[in-house]
Amino acid sequence: MGGTTAHMDRQLLLLGLLRNQEMHGYQINEFIDQQMAFCVDLKRSTAYYLLDKLCREGYVSEEVERAGNRPERHVYRITPAGETYFQHLLRHNLTAYAPPIYAEDIGIIFQHHLPPAEVTRLLRVRHEAIITHRARLELLQTALPADHRAVIEHHIVHVDAELAWLDRLIAADQPTDAKHPA
Amino acid sequence: MGGTTAHMDRQLLLLGLLRNQEMHGYQINEFIDQQMAFCVDLKRSTAYYLLDKLCREGYVSEEVERAGNRPERHVYRITPAGETYFQHLLRHNLTAYAPPIYAEDIGIIFQHHLPPAEVTRLLRVRHEAIITHRARLELLQTALPADHRAVIEHHIVHVDAELAWLDRLIAADQPTDAKHPA
DNA sequence: GGCTGATTAGTCAAGCCTGAGTATAGCTGG
DNA sequence: CCAGCTATACTCAGGCTTGACTAATCAGCC
Numbered sequence: 001m002g003g004t005t006a007h008m009d010r011q012l013l014l015l016g017l018l019r020n021q022e023m024h025g026y027q028i029n030e031f032i033d034q035q036m037a038f039c040v041d042l043k044r045s046t047a048y049y050l051l052d053k054l055c056r057e058g059y060v061s062e063e064v065e066r067a068g069n070r071p072e073r074h075v076y077r078i079t080p081a082g083e084t085y086f087q088h089l090l091r092h093n094l095t096a097y098a099p100p101i102y103a104e105d106i107g108i109i110f111q112h113h114l115p116p117a118e119v120t121r122l123l124r125v126r127h128e129a130i131i132t133h134r135a136r137l138e139l140l141q142t143a144l145p146a147d148h149r150a151v152i153e154h155h156i157v158h159v160d161a162e163l164a165w166l167d168r169l170i171a172a173d174q175p176t177d178a179k180h181p182a
Numbered sequence: 183m184g185g186t187t188a189h190m191d192r193q194l195l196l197l198g199l200l201r202n203q204e205m206h207g208y209q210i211n212e213f214i215d216q217q218m219a220f221c222v223d224l225k226r227s228t229a230y231y232l233l234d235k236l237c238r239e240g241y242v243s244e245e246v247e248r249a250g251n252r253p254e255r256h257v258y259r260i261t262p263a264g265e266t267y268f269q270h271l272l273r274h275n276l277t278a279y280a281p282p283i284y285a286e287d288i289g290i291i292f293q294h295h296l297p298p299a300e301v302t303r304l305l306r307v308r309h310e311a312i313i314t315h316r317a318r319l320e321l322l323q324t325a326l327p328a329d330h331r332a333v334i335e336h337h338i339v340h341v342d343a344e345l346a347w348l349d350r351l352i353a354a355d356q357p358t359d360a361k362h363p364a
Numbered sequence: 365g366g367c368t369g370a371t372t373a374g375t376c377a378a379g380c381c382t383g384a385g386t387a388t389a390g391c392t393g394g
Numbered sequence: 395c396c397a398g399c400t401a402t403a404c405t406c407a408g409g410c411t412t413g414a415c416t417a418a419t420c421a422g423c424c
Contacts, residue, residue: 012292099315103186109333110198113198158347162279165335
């Protein structure tokens with residue numbers, strides 16, 4: 001079963017945006033940065049590269065536009081082949097499960113290379129950072145269009161799982177401290 | 183504040199392995215594939231590339247070894263600078279929180295491009311896949327060294343969060359079906 | 365009426381990542 | 395004894411990604 005690659009999801013994203021309406025590169029990047037930055041990682045130059053590639057592959061058509069003598073605009077429009085490919089990618093995305101990579105794991109594996117007390121201290125800092133991130137997510141929930149509601153929920157569910165795990169980890173790292181509270 | 187990049191975590195991983203004992207490239211790759219494949223994504227050629235880079239940066243030293251006339255072995259050993267860098271990376275990793283990217287999000291955002299019934303059907307297939315993955319994780323828990331216990335727990339916590347979210351999503355997509363239960 | 369800084373729009377060299385390929389050694393069956 | 399398979403150990407061309415850069419317009423303001 002072919003694994004879902006990040007590459008495919010990016011193509012899916014670009015085709016999905018173009019399915020709605022034709023757009024030029026900058027416009028796509030603006031939209032991604034403003035509406036989707038919290039759930040995708042796609043730098044501007046990468047988007048340009050991928051749009052060009054989708055073009056070479058026949059999934060989108062490109063038309064160069066120019067007003068005055070500003071830099072040219074490359075306007076992209078999805079083709080019928082692109083439409084088909086979009087549906088394929090979407091079905092694949094909805095079907096497959098690609099377990100994400102958690103950056104934290106490496107640190108946990110090597111935690112014994114630092115004194116336990118320091119590890120606990122560092123993890124508490126991370127705990128703070130996660131709490132802050134959770135608050136940002138809840139703010140987003142009200143600021144973003146309703147279609148994103150489920151996605152934010154998704155992130156919150158995982159953030160809460162992360163916090164639960166981290167709490168247990170911190171507690172386990174330092175079990176004797178419960179003796180003298182305050 | 184600098185975001186933890188995947189790049190840094192990979193360096194951390196390689197330095198962490200070399201901190202334990204000197205190793206040659208193939209050996210490192212074997213170890214990663216057998217013990218850590220479930221939590222890191224690092225292809226063999228990438229490891230060779232990064233080891234070479236760590237070498238150019240002075241964090242590890244390389245010694246070419248040869249037995250008979252087999253292909254040469256590049257044996258890597260961590261340097262004092264590498265030791266320091268390792269500690270820095272480890273502290274950074276333990277402190278920072280880098281919210282992962284969830285591939286599923288894109289599909290959810292575009293789900294309305296397919297008929298709701300099909301979306302539900304596809305998500306149920308994914309549900310199955312996640313259950314299967316969860317079982318694999320539980321098997322790993324007994325098969326892997328104890329240091330990995332916390333990491334597997336980490337994954338299981340997130341898989342369960344994913345399942346909970348997906349259940350709710352499927353239920354919401356198809357709210358009227360509860361009327362005639364089998 | 366011209367200078368500053370923000371916005372629009374995209375390019376590019378340089379670095380990162382990987383599938384496919386190379387090359388030797390050992391083992392196994394016929 | 396040797397053809398074919400697996401294991402050992404990398405190498406590399408080519409594709410992917412991105413930070414830094416270019417270059418024009420516009421809005422404000424002294």
